[in-house]
Amino acid sequence: MVMTSLSEEQIAFQDVINRAIVETSPVERAQKLDAAKTFDAELYRVLGELGVLGLGVAEEDGGSGGTNIEQVVALRALANRATSMAVFCVVQFLVTRLLKDNATAEQKRAFLAPLAAGRQKASFCLTEAGGGTDILRAMKTTARADGGDYVINGAKMWISGATTSDFYVVLARTAPGKTDGVSMFLVPSRAAGITAREIDTFAINGYDTCQVFFDDVRVPAANLIGTEGRGFRQVLATLNSERINAAAVAIGIAQGAMEVAADYARERQAFGKSLAELQAVQHKLANVATTVELAWTFLLATAVRDDNGEPVDVASSMAKLAASNAAKLSADVGMEILASAAFDTASPMQRYYRDHRLYSFAPLNDEMCRNLIAERYFGFGRGF
Numbered sequence: 001m002v003m004t005s006l007s008e009e010q011i012a013f014q015d016v017i018n019r020a021i022v023e024t025s026p027v028e029r030a031q032k033l034d035a036a037k038t039f040d041a042e043l044y045r046v047l048g049e050l051g052v053l054g055l056g057v058a059e060e061d062g063g064s065g066g067t068n069i070e071q072v073v074a075l076r077a078l079a080n081r082a083t084s085m086a087v088f089c090v091v092q093f094l095v096t097r098l099l100k101d102n103a104t105a106e107q108k109r110a111f112l113a114p115l116a117a118g119r120q121k122a123s124f125c126l127t128e129a130g131g132g133t134d135i136l137r138a139m140k141t142t143a144r145a146d147g148g149d150y151v152i153n154g155a156k157m158w159i160s161g162a163t164t165s166d167f168y169v170v171l172a173r174t175a176p177g178k179t180d181g182v183s184m185f186l187v188p189s190r191a192a193g194i195t196a197r198e199i200d201t202f203a204i205n206g207y208d209t210c211q212v213f214f215d216d217v218r219v220p221a222a223n224l225i226g227t228e229g230r231g232f233r234q235v236l237a238t239l240n241s242e243r244i245n246a247a248a249v250a251i252g253i254a255q256g257a258m259e260v261a262a263d264y265a266r267e268r269q270a271f272g273k274s275l276a277e278l279q280a281v282q283h284k285l286a287n288v289a290t291t292v293e294l295a296w297t298f299l300l301a302t303a304v305r306d307d308n309g310e311p312v313d314v315a316s317s318m319a320k321l322a323a324s325n326a327a328k329l330s331a332d333v334g335m336e337i338l339a340s341a342a343f344d345t346a347s348p349m350q351r352y353y354r355d356h357r358l359y360s361f362a363p364l365n366d367e368m369c370r371n372l373i374a375e376r377y378f379g380f381g382r383g384f
């Protein structure tokens with residue numbers, strides 16, 4: 001249904017992923033796993049076989065190659081039907097990108113290659129209970145050098161996948177300061193002193209969201225990623241691609257909700273005709289389709305520019321904001337059109353309505369996207 005042109009190769013790639021999702025995780029199965037708060041291990045295995053988990057990582061590092069474009073195509077397709085797996089892949093692509101850009105050859109062999117091949121899973125541990133948006137002020141987790149090791153103490157909050165991951169990428173303070181003084185570490189999830197606890201969340205149910213406690217967790221100095229004190233800057237360098245990927249998930253949710261609503265409108269009868277023949281319903285869906293198409297077109301253009309090495313800090317924030325708005329509108333209209341049918345937990349509509357909320361505040365909330373656009377697009381003074 002979505003119109004934006006992709007190359008023949010990209011369309012073929014998209015078809016393979018769509019087919020794999022439909023065959024492996026049809027809607028009934030996706031709904032059951034969501035209700036049971038269960039990760040789709042079978043879909044994960046299939047995505048590993050298709051090379052989706054290694055997208056963006058060079059073949060010599062154990063990946064399957066590809067660019068931002070392949071990542072957003074895969075993420076949109078996944079979010080349309082299996083949203084929790086799309087969120088998993090956003091984390092996967094973030095961690096593989098951080099390791100690709102900053103890890104040593106030895107770290108790449110030990111951590112990046114098994115991750116990209118789907119043999120291991122990873123979590124990204126940045127947010128803390130004191131705040132996600134202003135994380136630099138909120139960060140209390142420390143890493144103290146001790147002999148040839150670092151000793152990590154503190155706690156992380158809202159960490160995706162932490163009870164099932166094999167290792168974590170952890171941001172911790174190694175020195176006082178603001179942007180500098182934060183370092184990034186590879187931490188095996190089974191290291192002594194780690195406790196991961198699942199939080200009972202209301203959405204993204206197929207992917208655990210967790211609290212992680214670090215109590216004198218010792219890692220060798222060889223597990224430092226990149227340069228000591230530069231960890232947050234290393235993360236900042238990946239923010240544009242993370243926003244682009246988050247936008248792709250929001251658009252996938254928007255598209256999924258739109259398709260379910262349009263199908264329902266064709267079938268459902270009222271006053272002697274289908275809902276799809278009522279102009280009020282047509283206009284709602286026309287607005288949704290326009291919003292979704294504009295968001296996707298702009299997102300693809302931004303992903304191409306990012307692949308070409310152009311600055312996309314403003315564009316990626318606009319793309320994320322447009323995608324978040326599209327998801328909000330589409331899920332809301334979908335709930336209206338399905339009415340009582342959307343309340344059935346067997347319907348994917350209520351899942352879209354819950355799941356889309358994540359991308360209004362993660363990885364960067366919509367207000368901060370607007371702040372950034374105001375500051376850098378118009379040159380206004382900082383508004384916060």
Ligand SMILES: Cc1cc2nc3c(=O)[nH]c(=O)nc-3n(C[C@H](O)[C@H](O)[C@H](O)COP(=O)(O)OP(=O)(O)OC[C@H]3O[C@@H](n4cnc5c(N)ncnc54)[C@H](O)[C@@H]3O)c2cc1C
Pocket residue numbers: 091123124125126127130131132133134157158159160161201203204209358360361362363364365366367368371384
């Ligand atoms: C399901 C889920 C999965 C997650 N996975 C991970 C993960 O894997 N790793 C990780 O590190 N984190 C993860 N997070 C955390 C997520 O990144 C944070 O929730 C996000 O950064 C927002 O932080 P916060 O919730 O502390 O909100 P806050 O920072 O407290 O902000 C609350 C609200 O205040 C407003 N606000 C804040 N600052 C401003 C401002 N300057 N101007 C205007 N308005 C403002 C915004 O409306 C914002 O939404 C996850 C969260 C969820 C719910």
